Structures are given as C-alpha cells and as structure tokens.
Amino acid sequence: MDALFDIVIVGGGLVGASLACRLKNANFKIALVEGQSPAEDLYEWDQRIYAISRGSKRYLEEAGAWQKMDFSRCQPVSKMDISGDTSGNLVFDAANAQLSELAVILESRHLQGAIWNALPTSERFELVQPARPVSVSYHSHYAELLLDNGRTLNTKLIVGADGARSWVRQQVQTQAGRSDQPIPYRQKGVVANFNTEKPHHGVAWQWFQADGSILAWLPLSGNRMSMVWSAQDELADELCALSAEDLAARVEVAGGKLLGKLTPITPAAGFPLRALVLPNLVGRRMALVGDAAHLVHPLAGQGVNLGFQDAKDLANILLSSPSVDCGSPSLLQRYERNRRFDILAMDGVTKNLHRLFNAQGSAPKWIRNIGMTITNKAPLIKEALIRHALG
Ligand SMILES: Cc1cc2nc3c(=O)[nH]c(=O)nc-3n(C[C@H](O)[C@H](O)[C@H](O)COP(=O)(O)OP(=O)(O)OC[C@H]3O[C@@H](n4cnc5c(N)ncnc54)[C@H](O)[C@@H]3O)c2cc1C
Known part of the structure; x- marks a missing residue:
C-alpha cells in the first residue's frame, strides 16, 4: 500500500493552506492538493481585499503566517x-x-503569499500541485483519493478547502443524498x-x-x-x-x-x-472548511474570517486528540457541532441585513x-x- 496520510487537504487557498501551517508542529502526515499553479506578481496591487478580524489575526499568528x-x-x-x-x-x-x-x-x-511561505517543510508534509481529485473510495480504516495526475493518496481524513465550487462538498452531499446548490x-x-x-x-x-x-x-x-x-x-x-x-x-x-x-x-x-449554508459539514472521512462549507454575502466582510475560524476549530480538535483516528465520526461530529452556530448566525445576519436594505x-x-x-x-x-x- 502507498504511504498513509493522516490528513489530505484539498485546496491550497487561504483557508486550506493556513490549516496545513497550523498543524505543522504536530506529528500528522499531511498532503496539500492544489489545483492551480503558484501565483506570481505578488507586488502588483490586488483588487481582492480582506478585512481580517482580530480573531483571524491570532489564528494566523498561531499558524506562523x-x-x-x-x-x-x-x-x-x-x-x-x-x-x-x-x-x-x-x-x-x-x-x-x-x-x-x-x-x-x-x-x-499578499496574505496567500505569506501563508504559503509558512507551509511546513518537514518530510511529513507534501505539496501536490497542480492536481485535483477525481474520485474517492473507502477501505476499512482509510479513504483512497484518486487525483487527475494519476496519483492515489490514502488518508484517514480529507479536508475540503476547495472553495465555492468544491469537489469535496459534492462528495459530502452525495453521501447525504442531498444536492444543495449556492443561491445567487x-x-x-x-x-x-x-x-x-x-x-x-x-x-x-x-x-x-x-x-x-x-x-x-x-x-x-x-x-x-x-x-x-x-x-x-x-x-x-x-x-x-x-x-x-x-x-x-x-x-x-x-x-x-x-x-x-x-x-x-x-x-x-x-x-x-451567492449564499450557501449546508445542513452537514462532514461526511465519511471528510470535513468541509471555508467557502467549501459556506458562502456568505460580503456585506459584513466576514467570509474568509468564518473560514479561518473553521480551520482553527478543526485544528484544535485534531491537536487535542493526537492519538485518535483523524477521520473518526466522533471527531468530525464534534467539529460540525462546534461550527454550526457561528455559520448560521453569520448567514442570518447577512441575509437579514440584505433583505432589510433591499425592501x-x-x-x-x-x-x-x-x-x-x-x-x-x-x-x-x-x-x-x-x-x-x-x-
Ligand atoms: C467580492 C468579494 C469580496 C469579499 N470580501 C471579503 C472580505 O472583506 N472579508 C472576508 O472575510 N471575506 C471576503 N470575501 C470572501 C472570501 O473571498 C472567501 O471567503 C475566501 O476567499 C474563501 O477562502 P477559501 O480558502 O475557502 O477558498 P478559495 O480562496 O476559493 O480557495 C480555494 C482553493 O482551492 C483550489 N481548488 C479549487 N478546486 C479544487 C480542486 N477540485 N482540487 C484542488 N484544488 C482546488 C483553488 O485553486 C483555490 O486555491 C469576499 C468575497 C467576494 C466575492
């Protein structure tokens, strides 16, 4: 059998890459699978700007980014x-x-560049890029992720950090028999x-x-x-x-x-x-973070902050139970329970403000x-x- 990863993070955007950074001092074997080639021209001004909350700043400090x-x-x-x-x-x-x-x-x-500069360098970390998953299958103690470059990654946990059009979210939805789509x-x-x-x-x-x-x-x-x-x-x-x-x-x-x-x-x-709130943030050996897990209106400027909070909560749960199978249902359900309130609250605030100001x-x-x-x-x-x- 190929090497067994503890965690495969799909999506090396702000949220997925920050999670890899946050977990780097633990003993997990981690792969980060990113679909695109690395960004260049970091010194051109970027139109995409974020208001980073103090909570996110603390998390990014903990991640060394x-x-x-x-x-x-x-x-x-x-x-x-x-x-x-x-x-x-x-x-x-x-x-x-x-x-x-x-x-x-x-x-x-710039934030993306800083996070990527803080990625782990140990041999227990592997960056797989450019690559995208095409299918997942399950064995008794791990999941097998087939990538479009022909590689197979065996892992205990797949983290879907692959953004608004998440492939991992589709798998979680299919497993739950659902087909919730973002609402424009x-x-x-x-x-x-x-x-x-x-x-x-x-x-x-x-x-x-x-x-x-x-x-x-x-x-x-x-x-x-x-x-x-x-x-x-x-x-x-x-x-x-x-x-x-x-x-x-x-x-x-x-x-x-x-x-x-x-x-x-x-x-x-x-x-x-677009707006999207899912009833389920986890599936079989899968957890969703960032825009893969939710889409909120930018009027409160909180989308990426909510995503960093997902990554922080998931990291805390994984770090507090180092000897437990990373993909075990009990850990994943704990993560889902922890995040539900925050996500629903932010969705409620943004939707209600949007409705009130459009009436x-x-x-x-x-x-x-x-x-x-x-x-x-x-x-x-x-x-x-x-x-x-x-x-
Ligand atoms: C106009 C606008 C303004 C915004 N302003 C703010 C703001 O002020 N504050 C704020 O907090 N948020 C804001 N947001 C929201 C914010 O942009 C997102 O919440 C944030 O980018 C989500 O990060 P992410 O890492 O989850 O996803 P992304 O940044 O989308 O990263 C996903 C990564 O996964 C990769 N990927 C995708 N599919 C695959 C695949 N199948 N396999 C492998 N890799 C894959 C992508 O290449 C990408 O690198 C705004 C959004 C919009 C649209």
Missing part, C-alpha cells in the same frame, strides 16, 4: 462609519472600545483600488444605498483605498464596463467625495455573490435607518457587536 506578512501593505482600521439610505448612522470606534484596531485590511494575494443574490461584488487625494486616517466607510446596493471603502496603506460595491447585476455590469477613470469619478461621487479626488490603481473586477417602501426604510441610529446610541449593543465581529 502572520509573521510573514509585508506589514507595509497592511492597514489597521481605527473606525467604521456605516450609513443608511436616509439618516441612519452607526459608528464603531476602536479607541472607544479600548482597542488598537477593529480589523486589518490587506490584499488577498443576483448581485456582484465589484472591487477596485484607488489613490486618494485626502488621507483616510484608517477609517472604513460603508453606505447602504437607496437602490439596495452597498458601497464599502476600505482603507489601504498610504493614501489608497479599496472599494467593494455589492450591486445588482445590471448596476455591477455597468460599473465594470466603465473606463477606470469614469469608475473613479462615479465612486468618488457615490461616497460624497469624502477622500477628495480618486485616481485608479487597478481596473474593476466583479465577483458573483422598498417607507416602513422598511424607517426601520433600517432608525435601527442604526438607536444601535449607535446603545454602547452595550455596540460593544457586543464589536466583540462578535472581532472574532
């Missing part, structure tokens, strides 16, 4: 200023909560980066617009910012079709010219937005704006919201 970041490309958020479509306003201030920052804004590609919001997240005329002072802004779209300006290091405009497909397509200069002018006006003149750094890119008519308009203003005046609720968002 945070230390590999280029901090000159990271921007702490000191304040979040959220506006409704009429008078509603909600402000979260790090200083008021005695925190050094609310989150750190950074580029996806019929919206795209349009992202682009800009130089700003005025300094942002570490403030992130978000506007819930009257047309149901949500515009976010996230501060980047220096006089730069990144926008995420979650908009109905028609508006999103219109924004993506604009020249970089016309888009900058449009974004400038939509944000009330708060940062003066904007000049483009990157062209716009649009990502279709037409004066009553929903009044409720959403007055709700923000009341929350803004309730320090205990605000503190609870901050603590939850910080992870």
